[in-house]
Amino acid sequence: MLVLGIETTCDETGAAVVERPPQGPGRILANVVLSQIEAHAAFGGVVPEIAARAHVEALDLIIAKAMGEAGKTFAELDGVAAAAGPGLIGGVIVGLTTAKAIALVAEKPLIAVNHLEAHALTARLTDATPFPYCLFLASGGHTQIVAVLGVGNYVRLGTTVDDAIGEAFDKVAKLLGLPYPGGPQVEREALTGNPARFSLPRPMLGRPHADFSLSGLKTALRVEADKVAPLSEADVRDLCASFQQSVVEVVADRLRAGLKMFREAYGKPSALVAAGGVAANQAIRKVLHQVAFETGTVLVVPPAALCTDNGVMIAWAGAERLALGLTDTLDAAPHARWPLQDVRGPASEEVVLETAAASDAEASRPAAFEDG
Known part of the structure; x- marks a missing residue:
């Protein structure tokens, strides 16, 4: 399964192509990240408007570079994934809209990925953590x-x-x-x-x-x-x-x-997994090893480049969801806030379908039974 992933939630513009095998860890075919640190350094932090404009200017080229490094065409993809939040809404809109355009033209499934879920699942890409x-x-x-x-x-x-x-x-x-x-x-x-x-x-x-x-x-x-x-x-x-x-x-x-x-x-x-940019801090990583050892747990920390924001984790989360049939329509909304616990899975998808079916049945019920 081959998925393109797009990341634009903050100040990194990322695109990657990842292959998900039926079993075991994934394979990264391309990973391109453009950092905006220099653009924001003078302000002492990320400026949302500058970040969004930088994504607009760079994203098409970043995607083209990733597809070129992977040696793949859009026609060969099984899906297109983009971070749909949480994050700076301007940047999220840029990435998600671009993914929708590619999915529409290439006639591929769209997967709107929660940025936090992507961090959560990266250990399955790198270490096949169960x-x-x-x-x-x-x-x-x-x-x-x-x-x-x-x-x-x-x-x-x-x-x-x-x-x-x-x-x-x-x-x-x-x-x-x-x-x-x-x-x-x-x-x-x-x-x-x-x-x-x-x-x-x-x-x-x-x-x-x-x-x-x-x-x-x-x-x-x-x-x-x-x-x-x-x-x-x-x-x-x-x-x-x-x-x-x-x-x-x-x-x-x-x-x-x-x-x-x-x-x-x-x-x-099965493991204690660390993710996010702070996991690259060596003092914190040392104490993670200590806690894992004390509690008899295996520690899994993806490489530093995959702990910070990147397209690889978006592509992998998209592949994980696509393998379960969890895709999104082209009206998928961007989110500035999107708690991880609100992300739908296979079980919640069944609930949604059952609720919709019940609503349809209720709407089509003969009027004679409405007061009975």
Whole structure:
């Protein structure tokens, strides 16, 4: 099964061609990603209008390059997948509309993919990870612990009540005057810093649930920074190290709680899977290995290039859904917000069909029975 995937939810324009075999991991035939970091760096963050315009300018060429690298034509595809959200709505519209045009002209099925589901299923592409597994999804916009029970079958075990981990890293970087993108800069400074110098809180530590909270930690760091201002290079390194150490300890604690909840509800997971750009942070990755070892769970982390936004994960999620007959019509809507638990799967599709059939039967019922 051959699927083209298109990713435009934020500041990466991505297109990829992926092959899904009947069994085992998938095969990446092409993966082209154009980053917009330079375009947004001057603003210290992603500007939605600039991002959408950049997608418009680049997407056709990116798709052509991906198809060329794969050595395939649109006629050879089995489906066309695009991220339909959640994300910056301008960019989402660009990618989804382009996918609709290709699907219409090539007469191929359209698959409107949830961006979070694509992250959730990437481990099946790289490692053929069987269901069910526990997902730690951490990025600039999302921090969740999810029970992945099947395609379109997700149960959120924990989430952030305020800032996402990646968002907190970026805000701390901006507070400390570090360049954009902030997350990698904080990690780099933390390497040579003293994580014990500043006493920062560990929010939610020891709570029985698996939720996160990071806004208080960010505020505490600002207070400590104000105490020693103006900041020296050593101060910045130590603040970064102290902040990252707090996050690492919180992640470990929240994952232990999430895995406990998973086991109580669904038994032992086949793996602990990490996805999202934050999974590329080496300190966090180290603690993931530690938690997996402690809990007797296999850790699966896709390559760094597949943890950040890319067309490969969209193509693979599209292929997974297409294999189950889950396709979309050309009026599929783009979503700025689209919770993972609202994604439909095979079971929910049957419910929809049954509901529609019941509605049709109700509408066609003879009038004589309406009051009976």
